Amino acid sequence: MPSPIPLLCLLAAGCAVTPGTLDLSDEPIDEAVRLTLDHLEQAYAFTDHKRLDWDEVRHELQPLADAARTDEERDHVLRRLVPHLPDAHVQLFHDDPSHDLCPEARHALGPTLADLDDGRVIVAHAPRGPLQVGDTVITWAGLPVAEARTRSPTWCFPLGAATTERRRQVELRALARGPVGSEVEVEVTRDGVLHTEVLHAQADTHDIRAAFGIELPTTLVQSERLPSRMAYIALGWEETYLAETRVQRALVAMRDAPGLVLDLRGNDGGMDMPAANIAGMFSTHRFFYETVTFLNHRTYEQEVIAELWVEPQELYWGRPTAVLVDADTVSSGEGLTYLLKKMPQVQVFGFEGTAASFGSTGSRVLLPGGWTLTFPGGRGLDRHGRILLDSDHTLEGGNRPDQRVPSTEDLVLRHHAGDDVVLETAVDWLQEVTR
Amino acid sequence: MIWLAVALAADPTAAGTAVRPHTAALLPAGSATVRWPLGRTAVGLTDRIGWFVTPFDPTIGGPRTGLEHGGRLGDIRWSTTPSVGLKGTGKRASLRLEATGTWTTGAHALTAQLAVDARWTRQLVIDEELSHELAYDRLQSHVLALWDTPHSRLKLRLPIADHGEGLRWASASAAWTHTTRRVHLAAGVGLLMGRPYDRYTLGHYQWWFWLPYPELDLAVRL
Numbered sequence: 001m002p003s004p005i006p007l008l009c010l011l012a013a014g015c016a017v018t019p020g021t022l023d024l025s026d027e028p029i030d031e032a033v034r035l036t037l038d039h040l041e042q043a044y045a046f047t048d049h050k051r052l053d054w055d056e057v058r059h060e061l062q063p064l065a066d067a068a069r070t071d072e073e074r075d076h077v078l079r080r081l082v083p084h085l086p087d088a089h090v091q092l093f094h095d096d097p098s099h100d101l102c103p104e105a106r107h108a109l110g111p112t113l114a115d116l117d118d119g120r121v122i123v124a125h126a127p128r129g130p131l132q133v134g135d136t137v138i139t140w141a142g143l144p145v146a147e148a149r150t151r152s153p154t155w156c157f158p159l160g161a162a163t164t165e166r167r168r169q170v171e172l173r174a175l176a177r178g179p180v181g182s183e184v185e186v187e188v189t190r191d192g193v194l195h196t197e198v199l200h201a202q203a204d205t206h207d208i209r210a211a212f213g214i215e216l217p218t219t220l221v222q223s224e225r226l227p228s229r230m231a232y233i234a235l236g237w238e239e240t241y242l243a244e245t246r247v248q249r250a251l252v253a254m255r256d257a258p259g260l261v262l263d264l265r266g267n268d269g270g271m272d273m274p275a276a277n278i279a280g281m282f283s284t285h286r287f288f289y290e291t292v293t294f295l296n297h298r299t300y301e302q303e304v305i306a307e308l309w310v311e312p313q314e315l316y317w318g319r320p321t322a323v324l325v326d327a328d329t330v331s332s333g334e335g336l337t338y339l340l341k342k343m344p345q346v347q348v349f350g351f352e353g354t355a356a357s358f359g360s361t362g363s364r365v366l367l368p369g370g371w372t373l374t375f376p377g378g379r380g381l382d383r384h385g386r387i388l389l390d391s392d393h394t395l396e397g398g399n400r401p402d403q404r405v406p407s408t409e410d411l412v413l414r415h416h417a418g419d420d421v422v423l424e425t426a427v428d429w430l431q432e433v434t435r
Numbered sequence: 436m437i438w439l440a441v442a443l444a445a446d447p448t449a450a451g452t453a454v455r456p457h458t459a460a461l462l463p464a465g466s467a468t469v470r471w472p473l474g475r476t477a478v479g480l481t482d483r484i485g486w487f488v489t490p491f492d493p494t495i496g497g498p499r500t501g502l503e504h505g506g507r508l509g510d511i512r513w514s515t516t517p518s519v520g521l522k523g524t525g526k527r528a529s530l531r532l533e534a535t536g537t538w539t540t541g542a543h544a545l546t547a548q549l550a551v552d553a554r555w556t557r558q559l560v561i562d563e564e565l566s567h568e569l570a571y572d573r574l575q576s577h578v579l580a581l582w583d584t585p586h587s588r589l590k591l592r593l594p595i596a597d598h599g600e601g602l603r604w605a606s607a608s609a610a611w612t613h614t615t616r617r618v619h620l621a622a623g624v625g626l627l628m629g630r631p632y633d634r635y636t637l638g639h640y641q642w643w644f645w646l647p648y649p650e651l652d653l654a655v656r657l
Contacts, residue, residue, distance in 0.1 A: 305637060
């Protein structure tokens with residue numbers, strides 16, 4: 001949830017509870033890293049929850065920073081920071097977006113890899129190169145794939161990975177990338193026969209998010225009637241009253257639909273109160289949502305900012321509802337999922353859980369060389385004061401699907417071929433319960 | 436929060452209906468007052484009854500219309516004001532009752548107002564069948580105190596109930612006033628203090644706000 005607190009602080013006097021910006025852009029890299037780590041240790045909202053060991057981080061990064069002499073070495077140190085913060089709200093980006101792709105992952109080796117529930121890693125998509133869709137990967141660059149994936153350049157991923165599930169995704173996405181001109185020998189089984197192939201890295205995109213398979217939503221609310229007569233609403237983010245108003249209008253327009261698919265895949269968050277108000281369209285009673293805290297820059301303590309409740313709205317949708325999520329459902333998109341999961345008419349569907357990154361983001365460190373690091377300075381708490389949704393030190397958190405779509409070979413290949421198998425599964429359920 | 440601050444600048448009270456120096460009185464029959472940019476625009480129907488429209492009153496519930504009935508007991512003027520409000524979508528209605536009393540001595544006047552606002556929601560229920568249900572939503576209530584002198588107005592507002600909570604915030608304002616036979620102008624500043632409710636960002640604020648806001652009230656008697 002991007003914080004609305006800055007806006008309010010423009011209106012209110014004496015505000016110390018804002019997502020602050022620490023400007024270290026003119027510092028030498030060794031000093032910038034030292035000060036950044038000191039700042040994060042005090043200001044990052046989940047150090048204790050995630051049991052982060054800042055001394056260990058210093059031990060790894062500070063020597064690299066002290067030794068950095070070139071721009072490339074500087075960039076490498078900064079990129080190495082992100083994996084230490086398992087949180088999708090932690091993001092590193094450059095003023096010049098074409099600078100974001102790190103050298104170790106600049107080019108694509110060709111395939112898209114995917115984990116299956118049976119433990120295999122398969123080629124899910126192969127737009128070019130010698131590998132074929134459905135190949136099972138055995139070795140990668142001479143190492144068993146289980147070991148090779150842990151050595152892939154995951155530090156090039158510009159966001160923190162907050163769950164084990166997400167980390168494994170990032171490993172495979174990073175494995176399928178390499179430096180300019182690189183070649184990798186890969187062993188795969190195809191129809192039970194072992195094949196050895198060589199992959200050649202080629203340029204594909206300058207967009208780091210596209211390179212790692214992240215698509216940002218471009219539409220606030222998209223609605224349509226599915227061929228099954230079910231209503232379909234995709235919510236890209238939660239923003240002011242526009243989001244709730246458009247969802248309400250879409251529901252009213254499709255009021256004769258027997259069921260609803262609410263697609264929150266890729267929902268990249270927004271503000272918490274619109275999420276609560278949208279959830280209120282699915283509830284007949286008022287109930288507690290969260291307590292929001294934020295860092296007070298004077299005391300360096302978390303301070304309670306607000307208490308949010310879900311209240312019934314002018315429209316109540318009581319019909320069966322399928323909510324679709326994925327690992328890119330983040331922040332207040334996760335909050336909305338969390339609220340909807342409480343409703344008896346709602347079931348959540350997806351291959352995977354949500355991003356487990358719910359805190360109040362917006363705090364920034366401006367770093368040398370045009371880099372910016374963002375991180376959450378605030379928390380969402382439940383009624384008992386426990387941190388809500390953000391993953392803990394075990395990398396567990398977020399919302400798990402009520403009905404998980406299994407990662408079988410058939411479904412994963414269909415998914416990567418463009419079939420929306422999560423939507424199909426959700427519609428099958430809706431048709432069954434509304435028959 | 437912005438809406439709240441804007442609404443605080445409005446002067447929907449009976450005390451603001453008439454152009455000074457007849458503060459806190461109903462308009463004479465056949466007389467009309469237009470207020471700008473917010474507040475109560477009114478017509479005196481008789482010497483004891485006025486009709487009014489409040490075009491913008493979001494803290495309480497939207498555009499509002501009603502009848503005001505007033506009288507006089509010695510130095511004390513009084514009025515009771517039932518009104519109905521409709522939210523912009525037309526699906527939320529509220530009924531407000533106000534009781535206002537003003538004690539005038541010389542050029543000074545002290546006014547107190549108690550307003551109770553009950554809201555109903557016409558809820559569209561999309562369930563096994565479509566239905567419309569009229570549901571009680573919530574109760575809001577505030578008290579307002581005004582002190583008028585020949586060239587100034589002090590205003591203090593306290594919500595007794597606001598989204599299930601009471602006495603969480605207050606506002607105070609001071610305005611310079613200038614009045615001619617047809618025109619009344621008040622310009623000043625106000626301060627919201629406390630922990631208000633905000634439907635659009637973060638709900639019930641637990642953080643103490645000090646929120647200054649401008650206040651402008653222009654009334655023209657037709």
